[in-house]
Amino acid sequence: MTDAAHRLLWTIVALLLVAGGAVALAIGGGALSGGDPDPVLLGGGLVDAWRLATPWSTLAAGVAGLLTAVAGQRLLHRTVRRPDRPLRGMLSHAGSRPGRTRLATEVLVRALERDLVGAAGVHRARVVLTGTPPRPDVWVQVDLTSDAPAARVREHVHAAVRRFATTAGCEPAHLDVTARIEPTRP
Amino acid sequence: MSRHLRFGALATSGPRPRRREGEHPRRPRHPRPAGEPTIRRRPTTDRAGRHHRLPLRPTPTRATPAAGAPPGTEPPHRDTGGAAAEVARSAVVAARRVPGICEVRPVTVRLDDRTVGLDLDLITEYGHSVPAVADAVRRAVADRVYADTGHTVVAVTVTVRDLVVPHSDETAPRPPIMRGELTTATVNRVASLLLGLALLAGGALLAAQALLVTLDVPTPPLVHPGWYEALTSTRWADPGVRVGAGAAVLLGLVVLAAQLRRWTPVRLRVDERDGWHLRRRCVERRLTEAVDTVPGVRRTRVRIRRHGDRWRPRLHATGDPAARAEVEFAVRQELRRLARPRVEGVEIRLLPSRGPA
Numbered sequence: 136m137t138d139a140a141h142r143l144l145w146t147i148v149a150l151l152l153v154a155g156g157a158v159a160l161a162i163g164g165g166a167l168s169g170g171d172p173d174p175v176l177l178g179g180g181l182v183d184a185w186r187l188a189t190p191w192s193t194l195a196a197g198v199a200g201l202l203t204a205v206a207g208q209r210l211l212h213r214t215v216r217r218p219d220r221p222l223r224g225m226l227s228h229a230g231s232r233p234g235r236t237r238l239a240t241e242v243l244v245r246a247l248e249r250d251l252v253g254a255a256g257v258h259r260a261r262v263v264l265t266g267t268p269p270r271p272d273v274w275v276q277v278d279l280t281s282d283a284p285a286a287r288v289r290e291h292v293h294a295a296v297r298r299f300a301t302t303a304g305c306e307p308a309h310l311d312v313t314a315r316i317e318p319t320r321p
Numbered sequence: 322m323s324r325h326l327r328f329g330a331l332a333t334s335g336p337r338p339r340r341r342e343g344e345h346p347r348r349p350r351h352p353r354p355a356g357e358p359t360i361r362r363r364p365t366t367d368r369a370g371r372h373h374r375l376p377l378r379p380t381p382t383r384a385t386p387a388a389g390a391p392p393g394t395e396p397p398h399r400d401t402g403g404a405a406a407e408v409a410r411s412a413v414v415a416a417r418r419v420p421g422i423c424e425v426r427p428v429t430v431r432l433d434d435r436t437v438g439l440d441l442d443l444i445t446e447y448g449h450s451v452p453a454v455a456d457a458v459r460r461a462v463a464d465r466v467y468a469d470t471g472h473t474v475v476a477v478t479v480t481v482r483d484l485v486v487p488h489s490d491e492t493a494p495r496p497p498i499m500r501g502e503l504t505t506a507t508v509n510r511v512a513s514l515l516l517g518l519a520l521l522a523g524g525a526l527l528a529a530q531a532l533l534v535t536l537d538v539p540t541p542p543l544v545h546p547g548w549y550e551a552l553t554s555t556r557w558a559d560p561g562v563r564v565g566a567g568a569a570v571l572l573g574l575v576v577l578a579a580q581l582r583r584w585t586p587v588r589l590r591v592d593e594r595d596g597w598h599l600r601r602r603c604v605e606r607r608l609t610e611a612v613d614t615v616p617g618v619r620r621t622r623v624r625i626r627r628h629g630d631r632w633r634p635r636l637h638a639t640g641d642p643a644a645r646a647e648v649e650f651a652v653r654q655e656l657r658r659l660a661r662p663r664v665e666g667v668e669i670r671l672l673p674s675r676g677p678a
Binding site: 136138141142144145146148149150151152153154155156157159160162163164165173174175176177182190193194196197198199200201202203204205206207208209210211214215228230231232233234235236237238239242243246249250252253285286289292293298301302303304309310311312313314315316317318319 | 439455480481482486509513516523525532549566596603
């Protein structure tokens with residue numbers, strides 16, 4: 136689930152909380168009592184309706200419980216799972232002559248990381264590929280030293296990504312670079 | 322599972338001019354005859370320090386009966402190992418001549434009467450198009466093997482085991498330090514996890530209870546037995562119920578406000594075109610350090626917020642209000658040095674110190 140989806144979910148939960156609390160306060164204040172001056176939480180009418188509908192009411196409760204459990208399981212699964220799975224495994228391509236060319240994505244990713252840290256000022260680097268192989272999304276994280284020349288590092292990162300595209304023969308659909316600058320040493 | 326990669330054209334420009342043959346540190350000066358059992362290669366190591374598990378000699382496979390031969394007849398006796406080694410040797414010599422190749426190792430030679438299939442492991446130079454290099458290897462190997470041995474190469478499977486990056490050491494770079502930041506997004510994820518667990522447990526409990534009641538089976542005491550009496554005797558006007566309802570309204574309003582307010586960005590976009598971002602806290606720290614260098618200014622606090630693609634630095638410090646121009650100059654200079662972002666305006670609040678500066 137994305138951050139936006141979580142945000143929407145909790146906005147709905149918040150609205151339900153406000154609405155439920157407001158209705159409870161209104162009933163307690165006598166505004167929505169429906170003729171009963173001092174109603175109980177589980178009124179006689181509701182209990183009678185439940186008994187009249189037996190055994191269907193119990194079955195309906197069972198189905199509702201099952202649906203709730205399934206909803207909880209789906210929510211857990213989507214929360215734990217990352218929205219973009221990294222590309223892993225062996226990339227394969229049929230050449231113009233008989234035979235295949237095989238290249239592990241890990242080899243490609245590690246090569247780009249080594250190329251990135253080759254620039255002055257880049258201390259650490261991490262690369263993740265997501266999406267589909269012909270047009271992957273390239274996610275780069277770099278740690279820069281405090282005295283790193285920012286403009287030159289940017290040029291180097293983009294040159295490294297161009298070399299990566301040439302080597303793999305693919306065109307990144309999306310490039311995202313996050314840089315962290317280390318604090319100045321006293 | 323294999324995925325298909327779209328390959329592009331041959332690289333027009335690599336990271337630097339290619340070395341002449343024999344100059345590369347990974348490439349032996351003299352071609353070694355592959356498959357020669359007396360020659361032992363120095364094993365190369367991968368980035369984790371493990372040795373590449375490449376066989377020292379090709380694996381010849383048994384020759385299959387020729388097409389049209391009667392079933393059960395064996396192929397005529399021939400020196401399959403020697404022929405495979407000869408084919409492998411020719412393939413390696415041919416492949417090494419292809420630009421961008423650093424190392425070649427034959428893995429398998431599938432030999433038939435007149436045809437041969439090869440599996441080759443390569444180490445190529447980063448910056449050269451892998452598909453183009455592999456195609457060139459196939460072409461060169463097929464021509465050379467046919468010329469040397471008379472066998473027709475029907476397939477060459479190329480596996481690129483490693484990429485040599487020029488001007489870099491072969492050790493794996495360390496990953497960036499990940500410092501978790503408590504943001505609303507993180508809180509939302511944890512809350513969703515707890516909500517999912519609660520729904521799963523509550524729903525399963527309700528379904529189990531309902532099923533047992535429907536089947537007229539005595540239910541285990543999973544739920545407090547007094548719940549029915551409590552629900553039929555508690556009134557909406559009771560103080561406990563009203564407090565609970567009020568708490569629910571309050572909690573809902575707090576959660577709503579947290580979701581609807583503008584979130585503090587974890588990172589700041591420098592330029593939309595190249596996807597470059599800087600961690601917000603790093604930028605704030607750098608600006609704080611820059612402002613603290615202005616004489617007479619101390620206890621600086623910098624906050625940066627985003628307005629579209631523009632940054633809005635807000636600065637609170639203690640010092641002489643007359644130093645405002647110097648502070649703004651220091652902030653803008655540091656921002657230019659960092660990233661040249663589009664800055665909407667620098668909000669500076671300089672509070673005069675009570676004591677002598």
